[in-house]
Amino acid sequence: MERLWTIMRKEVYHIWRDPRTLGLILLLPGLLLILLGFGISGESQDLSMVVADLSKTDASRRYLDYYVASDDFEVVASAASEVEVLAFIDGGKAQVGLLIPEAFGRTLETGGTAEVQLYVNGSADPANVQTIQLKLSAIGQMASQTILVRRITHVGAATGLSLPIDTFVKTLYNPNGDRKLYIIPGLIPVILELQGLLLSALAIVKEREQGTMEQLIVTTIKPWELMLGKIIPYLVVSTFTLLSMLALSQLLFGITIAGSFWELLGLSLIFIVGSLGMGVLISNLAQSQMQAMYLAMFIVLIPSIILSGMIYPRDGMPWASLFYSELLPVTHYLTILRAIFLRGVGAAALWPSILPLIGLSIVYFVASIFVFRKRI
Amino acid sequence: MSAENAIEIHDLVQRFGSFTAVDHVTFSVPRGEIFGLLGPNGAGKTTTIRILCGILLPTSGRASVLGFDVARQPEEIKKRIGYMSQKFSLYGDLTPQENLDFYASIYAVPRAGRAGRISELIELSGLGEHRKTLTRNLSGAWRQRLALACAIVHRPPMLFLDEATAGVDPVSRREFWDLIYRMAGEGTSVLATTHYMDEAEYCNQIGMMHAGELIALASPDALRAQMPGTLLQVDCAGPAQAFQVLEAMPGILEMAIHGARLHVSLAEPGQADELQRRLGRAGIAIRSLNAIQPSLEDIFLYMVQQRQPTPTHVVGE
Numbered sequence: 001m002e003r004l005w006t007i008m009r010k011e012v013y014h015i016w017r018d019p020r021t022l023g024l025i026l027l028l029p030g031l032l033l034i035l036l037g038f039g040i041s042g043e044s045q046d047l048s049m050v051v052a053d054l055s056k057t058d059a060s061r062r063y064l065d066y067y068v069a070s071d072d073f074e075v076v077a078s079a080a081s082e083v084e085v086l087a088f089i090d091g092g093k094a095q096v097g098l099l100i101p102e103a104f105g106r107t108l109e110t111g112g113t114a115e116v117q118l119y120v121n122g123s124a125d126p127a128n129v130q131t132i133q134l135k136l137s138a139i140g141q142m143a144s145q146t147i148l149v150r151r152i153t154h155v156g157a158a159t160g161l162s163l164p165i166d167t168f169v170k171t172l173y174n175p176n177g178d179r180k181l182y183i184i185p186g187l188i189p190v191i192l193e194l195q196g197l198l199l200s201a202l203a204i205v206k207e208r209e210q211g212t213m214e215q216l217i218v219t220t221i222k223p224w225e226l227m228l229g230k231i232i233p234y235l236v237v238s239t240f241t242l243l244s245m246l247a248l249s250q251l252l253f254g255i256t257i258a259g260s261f262w263e264l265l266g267l268s269l270i271f272i273v274g275s276l277g278m279g280v281l282i283s284n285l286a287q288s289q290m291q292a293m294y295l296a297m298f299i300v301l302i303p304s305i306i307l308s309g310m311i312y313p314r315d316g317m318p319w320a321s322l323f324y325s326e327l328l329p330v331t332h333y334l335t336i337l338r339a340i341f342l343r344g345v346g347a348a349a350l351w352p353s354i355l356p357l358i359g360l361s362i363v364y365f366v367a368s369i370f371v372f373r374k375r376i
Numbered sequence: 377m378s379a380e381n382a383i384e385i386h387d388l389v390q391r392f393g394s395f396t397a398v399d400h401v402t403f404s405v406p407r408g409e410i411f412g413l414l415g416p417n418g419a420g421k422t423t424t425i426r427i428l429c430g431i432l433l434p435t436s437g438r439a440s441v442l443g444f445d446v447a448r449q450p451e452e453i454k455k456r457i458g459y460m461s462q463k464f465s466l467y468g469d470l471t472p473q474e475n476l477d478f479y480a481s482i483y484a485v486p487r488a489g490r491a492g493r494i495s496e497l498i499e500l501s502g503l504g505e506h507r508k509t510l511t512r513n514l515s516g517a518w519r520q521r522l523a524l525a526c527a528i529v530h531r532p533p534m535l536f537l538d539e540a541t542a543g544v545d546p547v548s549r550r551e552f553w554d555l556i557y558r559m560a561g562e563g564t565s566v567l568a569t570t571h572y573m574d575e576a577e578y579c580n581q582i583g584m585m586h587a588g589e590l591i592a593l594a595s596p597d598a599l600r601a602q603m604p605g606t607l608l609q610v611d612c613a614g615p616a617q618a619f620q621v622l623e624a625m626p627g628i629l630e631m632a633i634h635g636a637r638l639h640v641s642l643a644e645p646g647q648a649d650e651l652q653r654r655l656g657r658a659g660i661a662i663r664s665l666n667a668i669q670p671s672l673e674d675i676f677l678y679m680v681q682q683r684q685p686t687p688t689h690v691v692g693e
Contacts, residue, residue: 006481010467010474017469017510215465215526218429219482220454374450376432 003221007229015233025199029191029241030248036187037253047072050094052079057105063116066143067098072135082117089119096120096136108147116140184249185341186310188242189334192268193275193304195241199234200279201296204372205286217374227369231276238272258344267336267347267354274329274361280368304330329364332357382407382534382565383428388437390423397423399588400437405567405581407533410560412579413569414676419585421569422462425538428567429459442534455483458527462539462569464519468512472503472522475511476529483530497525500555517548524552528559535559537568541575553578573672584676591679599675605629606645607670610638611663612655621658622651630678639674 015022049067053060067073076094079085085097097119107114118136207213216226242265249255257264278300286292305311307325314325325331332353339345339353347354383405390398398420405411413421426432428441430450438445444452466475476494485493498507501521506514511522520540528535537556541549553575560566568579576582577596584592584599592599612618615638619631622640627650629641640651648665655662670678 003482003484006478010470010478013470013474014467211461211463211465212467214431214461214463215459216482217431218454218457218459219479220451220484221482374431376426 004225004229007221007226008232011230011233015237025195025237026240026244029195030244032191032194033184033187033245033248034252036191037184037249046074047096048076048094049073049096049098050077050079050085050088051075051098051100052081052085053100054081054102055100055104055106059105059108060100063100063104063143064098066139070135070139085119182338182342184253184255185338186334188245188249189271189330189337190304190308190310191245192238192242192272193330194301196234196238196272196275197279197282197296197300198293199237200231200276201282201286201292202289203230203234203280204283205289205292206283209289214376217376221374223372223374224369227280227372231273231280231365231368234276235269235272238276239269242268242272255341257341259340259346263347264337264340267333267340267357270358270361271329271333274357274364277361277363277365277368278329281364281371284368284371300328304328307331308334310334326356327360329357329360332360380407381405382409382442383411383567384438384440385424385428386438388424388427388439389435390420390427390432391435396588398427398434401585401588401590403583403590403593405565407565408560408563409580410556410566410568410578412576412582413567413585414571414573414576414582414672415569415585416571418587420588421585422538424585425459425536425567425569428453429457429536430454456532456534458530458532458535460520460523460527460535460537460540462542464516464523466511466519466523466526469510471508471510472498472514472525473507475522475526479526480529485530493529493531497529501525517544520544520548520552524555528564533564535564535566537566539569539571541570541572549575573676576672582672584679586676586680586683591683592675596672599672600670603641603670603675603678605641605643606648607668607674608640608642608648608651609634609664609666609668610640610651610655611636611665612638613661613663617658618655618660621654621660625651625654630674630681632674632677639668641670641674641678 015025051064053064064075068075073096077088079088079097082099085099088094089097099117099119101115101117104114104116118140120136204213207216246257279296282295282299283292286295303324307314307317307321308328308331309325310330314322314331317325335353336347336350336357339350340347381404383403385404386402388398388401389396401420401424413424415421423432427434427439427446430441430446430453433447440446441453442456444456446453467478470478473494476497480490480494498504501524503518503522503525506518511519514522524540535556541552544552549572556566556568557578568575570576579596581593581595582599583590592602594602610618615633615636618638619633622628622631622638625647627643627647629643630639631641632639642648642651645667652662652665
């Protein structure tokens with residue numbers, strides 16, 4: 001037992017006396033979360049918008065509210081005609097223009113199709129323009145669907161138009177916020193795994209390369225003491241990272257944990273143990289630090305990003321990819337984290353994901369100890 | 377298995393793929409003796425030591441250390457040995473004190489006497505003023521003293537030194553060997569590999585290895601006696617040219633260039649005149665010509681040559 005403590009203390013010295021690496025370990029996850037959190041959720045907030053509301057009715061003001069409420073557009077000016085709207089955009093004072101025709105309110109009341117004209121400054125970055133177009137059409141669609149739904153419920157049209165209203169109501173408000181909510185809890189597992197693997201994948205092979213392992217294996221140290229002594233300090237570092245990322249998601253992205261914090265923490269620790277186990281396993285198998293990095297990158301990290309469901313849904317994947325993703329602890333942890341984070345689901349309802357997570361973590365961790373041989 | 381021998385090796389073989397690193401080696405080392413394994417790089421010395429330390433499983437043959445079998449009881453051996461590998465293998469980002477603390481704990485040195493033992497080692501190795509310096513900032517000689525201190529922190533009855541003095545200045549090497557001598561005097565058995573032939577003079581017994589085989593096994597004096605003929609040291613103008621001239625002369629057992637001098641081993645002492653005549657005819661001026669004691673290096677070269685049909689041109693260090 002004392003030996004385990006001694007190994008841990010030595011590992012802490014290694015981490016602590018390399019301040020540059022320590023800084024990277026502590027700062028990078030947060031930076032990555034911020035960068036990717038804003039990047040992937042495609043946030044381009046506060047696009048300037050000029051509005052010409054010629055209808056000036058309750059209906060037109062309500063319609064306008066959809067754009068304002070989306071957080072993406074900021075009405076910087078109002079115009080009195082199409083010519084004025086175009087002048088604002090030409091002059092670079094607004095990126096987007098909205099023209100609500102005089103007949104808007106009347107047409108809606110009589111059940112007809114009202115036309116709304118949107119202008120987008122096409123001279124900006126094409127990708128950006130596309131995003132703006134998508135956003136505008138999404139908001140427009142949402143508004144018209146709401147109106148459609150209201151019509152159906154009011155008039156009670158017994159046609160094939162009837163829609164599952166529940167699902168609509170969800171997407172009605174703030175579609176962008178929803179995406180962010182989806183992305184951030186998806187980033188946390190991948191960043192945690194990235195950090196855990198980079199820390200642990202070098203644990204054994206580095207000592208082998210610098211020759212200190214030869215000196216260690218001629219002693220009476222037991223493999224489990226060495227492995228555990230190396231993993232526990234990393235576990236502490238990863239837990240710190242988890243907590244700081246949770247704090248960042250709340251402070252910066254305004255996402256709070258809907259479910260139990262302690263359940264989330266407990267399951268996260270199991271995931272971290274599994275990730276570190278995989279790293280140490282790789283470190284045991286690799287011949288050099290370079291090889292360990294490649295193995296970690298190509299066997300675990302890239303599949304984790306592509307196959308785990310962080311970005312792409314796993315439903316349509318071919319069976320081989322699906323099977324591979326099942327072997328990655330991150331796949332199951334991602335499901336768990338999203339459920340606890342967003343939907344406030346309790347652990348009791350998550351056993352189909354928790355069991356494989358625990359199973360895989362145990363397998364990888366135990367394997368990392370058993371693969372280690374006190375031989376050259 | 378005799379308990380009087382610290383090490384017993386019988387018909388040991390280690391193959392890596394098609395390469396045979398240790399080729400049917402047999403020897404034993406009595407307790408309390410210093411045994412030197414000599415030979416060039418790649419002769420199989422390090423591989424032999426690794427097998428004896430229980431960190432390399434031999435392909436075939438038997439080996440035991442302090443009565444424990446290397447294949448079946450490696451952990452029993454590890455409790456009782458100290459090992460200094462040829463590469464510096466302590467933690468550079470730990471201080472000498474921390475490295476010693478670390479190994480004392482790993483070797484489970486009893487807590488009661490631990491601090492005293494570590495102070496004793498720091499004093500013995502003279503590391504006092506460096507105990508709080510990061511090890512990576514120490515010079516080679518200091519690191520090597522620290523490595524020895526770490527290897528003996530648990531007072532092992534058997535010590536393995538693999539090229540322990542490589543890259544260390546002569547004075548430090550001398551001091552290092554004095555320390556080893558003292559430890560052997562107190563009953564520690566030592567197996568050391570080296571390619572500094574002068575260091576072999578410190579050993580009770582010497583095994584010479586070449587290409588995985590043990591080609592000689594005896595005390596330094598006995599080895600010298602094994603070398604037939606007379607060894608001449610020829611100090612002449614062009615040793616390389618002289619070497620070529622003398623290659624044609626019969627009765628020369630072995631020849632090697634040592635710096636500006638030529639060492640020639642003659643079957644008969646009387647051939648010295650013939651040697652002088654031949655060099656004179658070739659126009660090579662002889663500054664001096666003396667009969668000398670063969671060094672271990674001469675013996676090694678002779679032994680190697682005995683195993684090869686054609687004489688080799690070997691340039692000594």
